[in-house]
Amino acid sequence: MLERGEVANSWRRERWDSFRLLTPNWQSRLPGLHYEGPDPDGYMTMGEVTEFIERFAKLSRAPVRTGTNVTSVRRTDDGYHVTTSQGEIGCRAVVVASGACNRPAVPPLSEAVPPDVEQLTPFDYREPGQLPDGGVLVVGASATGVQLAAELRRSGRPVILSVGEHVRLPRIYRGRDVLWWMDASGVWDQRYDEVDDLTRARRLPSPQLVGTPERTTLDLNALTSLGVELVGRWAAVRDGRALFSGGLRNVFALADLKLERLLDAFDEWARTRGVDAELGPPERFAPTRVPSSARLQLDLRGGEIRTIVWATGFRPDYTWLDVPVVDEKGRLRHDGGVVDSPGLYALGLPVLRRRRSTFINGIEDDAREVIGHLARHVAVRRGS
């Protein structure tokens, strides 16, 4: 098992200071390791996640070689040749478990931003104090975007959030964590070969959630109440001005409707399961408030905005993978983790085999199935 840095490297180095998991502690389970601390409904800080993964590394006695960066994987006659910063390795099979978030994705229009506006990605961002005083434009309303917008607003800065399609969720529904519902009602068990539009499911932005001790909801209404100004999707830069889409109402409507449908499904599940009595009454949330006049443009040269934070998602990095299994959009071609090259596998990608795959507790079933395939592959080759 090769790790470029230390165990839990990306959790140690590629997250901002206040970052906590979106999943409650009790959902952080790995084979043979469950949360046993005093706060099952809380959300792990980065230090806690790091510790949790370190414990699992020890418990599972995984043969981790730290400080070993893979620079190339090539196909050979009977497997793969792996080049690392610590030497060469020949092997029959390779499991790519390098994740889906290796590089922040920043749209090309960032190149047209005037040079006196500072630009940061979530990999650069640590805490509000590192930004110059003045206004911040946060781009993207996934979990990252809403969390950074709230934190920056609370630091006293004027914050504008550019919102495209997004996923709205309340933190708590009928007294339970919304991710308890996802887990219990079976939404997360939906398999990748049952999902209507798998491409869409795999590129869905992370839901507007934050893990805080107060278990508060951080949807767009919460941000509006904090004084964050909402604008539409950032479409272009023209003459030093950012131009935003006028379609803000529609992305609100899409997210509100999807939330309503999800809550309907939860209620239906609770009713048919006969667990209504254990839960609070069904709730419906106020529609996302539309700003009275959302700005369609913003002068980036006027000094109103000093910093832009790109919360526009992440992409995997396969530049080291010298096997032709990456499509024109930079995605790995695989069927439930079985990559389009014999003996090559993937784990830990969004909706790899089920909706749960995206989360720490989703790895167990995925790993069992993928490794089952791998073991058969190796056995067949050995037998031949």
Add this chain to the structure above:
Amino acid sequence: MTTVANGVNVQALLDAREVLKGAPEAAQFVWRASSKWQNGVHSTSTVKEFYGLGAEQTHRNEAVFDADHPEVFAAEDNGITPIEYLLVGLASCLTAGVASVAQNRGIQLRSVEATLEGKHDIRGILGVDADVRNGFTDIKVTFNIDADASKQDIEALVAQSQKRSAVFDALTNPTDVTVEVA
């Protein structure tokens, strides 16, 4: 699933989507219109040919559109104003989207009516106030839909039709426009 008849060949659209996934060049269309000045602010535009699927294509019939300005603009009103054509485009695009999405979702439509209102401060085009823009201040579309579906499903149809609308996108997002003299 029950058979719904909204008159949209969704299968052809879904097939096209599959084919064009592997052939992005065939998906490149060019829409064309040409216009001729008549007199005053009256012009006549015609639309017949377009390019797509790798070849020149032709509408079954040439369409002719007169544009003018109303009498309150001291014009002859030989046709609707150009900015009204944008409302026509938006209404027909969203309506086509509603029908297609309904067909795809197995929702039978009985009637789909839309009314559109585009607010316009003409101080912009008259140059009265440099801070007033030339185009619409805002546009409001109100759908009245009678269908075999819940209110929530109908709202979802309308939301999805905006998400996949060419004209909604063209109106809500900036487009690079070149105007030159041949």
